[in-house]
Amino acid sequence: MRAWQISSFGIDSLEFVERPTPSPDPGQVLVKVRAISFNYRDLLMVKGLYNPKLKFPRIPCSDGAGEVVATGEGVTAWKPGDRVMGIFMQNWHDGELTPIKARGALGGDIDGVLAEYIVLNEDGLVRIPQHLSFQEASTLPCAAVTAWNALAAGRLRPGATILIQGTGGVAIFALQLARLHGLRVLGISSSDDKLQRASSLGLDAGLNYTENPDWDRWALEETSGEGVDLVVEVGGIATMPTSIKAIRIGGTIAQIGILSGPADLAANIPFPIPSILHKQARIQGIYVGSRKDFEEMNKAIVLTQLRPIGENFHWSQAREALTRMEESSHFGKLVLTIA
Numbered sequence: 001m002r003a004w005q006i007s008s009f010g011i012d013s014l015e016f017v018e019r020p021t022p023s024p025d026p027g028q029v030l031v032k033v034r035a036i037s038f039n040y041r042d043l044l045m046v047k048g049l050y051n052p053k054l055k056f057p058r059i060p061c062s063d064g065a066g067e068v069v070a071t072g073e074g075v076t077a078w079k080p081g082d083r084v085m086g087i088f089m090q091n092w093h094d095g096e097l098t099p100i101k102a103r104g105a106l107g108g109d110i111d112g113v114l115a116e117y118i119v120l121n122e123d124g125l126v127r128i129p130q131h132l133s134f135q136e137a138s139t140l141p142c143a144a145v146t147a148w149n150a151l152a153a154g155r156l157r158p159g160a161t162i163l164i165q166g167t168g169g170v171a172i173f174a175l176q177l178a179r180l181h182g183l184r185v186l187g188i189s190s191s192d193d194k195l196q197r198a199s200s201l202g203l204d205a206g207l208n209y210t211e212n213p214d215w216d217r218w219a220l221e222e223t224s225g226e227g228v229d230l231v232v233e234v235g236g237i238a239t240m241p242t243s244i245k246a247i248r249i250g251g252t253i254a255q256i257g258i259l260s261g262p263a264d265l266a267a268n269i270p271f272p273i274p275s276i277l278h279k280q281a282r283i284q285g286i287y288v289g290s291r292k293d294f295e296e297m298n299k300a301i302v303l304t305q306l307r308p309i310g311e312n313f314h315w316s317q318a319r320e321a322l323t324r325m326e327e328s329s330h331f332g333k334l335v336l337t338i339a
């Protein structure tokens with residue numbers, strides 16, 4: 001089979017190689033991968049910024065969708081022809097995260113899905129909602145489940161206001177899922193055009209953060225001086241102080257991302273500790289979610305016929321798609337199709 005692998009760091013070093021097609025052991029399933037989507041983590045992984053000690057060679061990417069082509073002895077959950085997606089952390093099926101469950105993330109701890117075939121344990125898969133294509137389904141395992149759990153962290157009721165940052169995979173899923181919950185969504189982006197596009201998906205109000213770095217003031221104005229109920233925080237160290245100022249008293253920050261760079265930047269950024277206590281802020285770290293979270297989200301996706309938003313590439317263009325992510329020129333998800 002063909003696969004992309006990381007043998008040394010850098011987008012240009014990503015190798016398109018021939019590898020033996022794996023076969024399923026007892027309890028395992030062989031999946032023919034039909035589509036893959038990129039997450040920012042994959043970019044960091046390829047560049048050596050996620051895990052500088054990554055073992056080579058490693059097949060990257062956590063998110064893929066395909067069909068079952070063979071099952072190992074004793075498999076009862078799946079049969080050939082079933083349409084499936086892998087779960088991000090192969091050992092986190094339900095309940096709270098533990099150190100053991102956190103091991104086994106695809107495209108990091110173990111080989112990922114940027115390959116024509118993958119073998120996964122039968123409990124490391126979920127069924128694709130019927131109305132979704134393989135391309136659409138490939139966007140769900142990491143970004144959508146993360147956005148789903150970020151909203152859950154806010155314990156929100158319809159009518160509450162959330163703020164999303166940027167227009168990438170997690171942010172656009174947060175917007176789409178928030179609309180299902182009857183939430184009001186404010187969004188900040190580097191681009192007026194992207195804000196316009198987000199408006200067509202239901203964004204209530206948008207602001208260009210490049211032109212208006214004090215977007216916390218805008219968030220307060222938009223909420224009659226109170227602040228937002230939840231920030232879906234993907235910027236990280238440079239945006240967190242502004243997010244704290246943008247939430248209401250008792251509001252929540254779902255801490256997800258690190259887009260603004262490494263934590264050692266923090267020395268130059270004043271961190272508003274007093275605001276955290278005065279606001280009784282809740283800062284909840286989010287790390288994707290379990291298979292159960294994924295299955296629950298899929299029920300909502302089926303019920304509302306939600307369709308993910310993405311841009312398609314052929315999988316031979318993996319490097320081009322990653323470069324697009326590096327430039328932040330995309331909107332929603334970046335998807336690769338294996339013809």
Ligand SMILES: NC(=O)c1ccc[n+]([C@@H]2O[C@H](COP(=O)([O-])OP(=O)(O)OC[C@H]3O[C@@H](n4cnc5c(N)ncnc54)[C@H](OP(=O)(O)O)[C@@H]3O)[C@@H](O)[C@H]2O)c1
Pocket residue numbers: 038039040041142143146165166167168169170171188189190191194234235238239255256257258259260286287288289325328329330332333
């Ligand atoms: N904790 C978890 O479980 C988890 C899961 C998924 C993702 N993540 C993390 O969440 C972040 C987003 O991931 P993603 O896959 O959605 O990324 P993505 O698709 O690459 O989206 C990034 C977008 O965010 C905006 N952006 C870039 N830098 C920003 C900044 N400094 N402040 C605010 N917005 C900024 C840009 O949109 P505009 O051009 O519109 O501004 C950019 O296109 C990454 O750090 C990723 O590692 C974490």
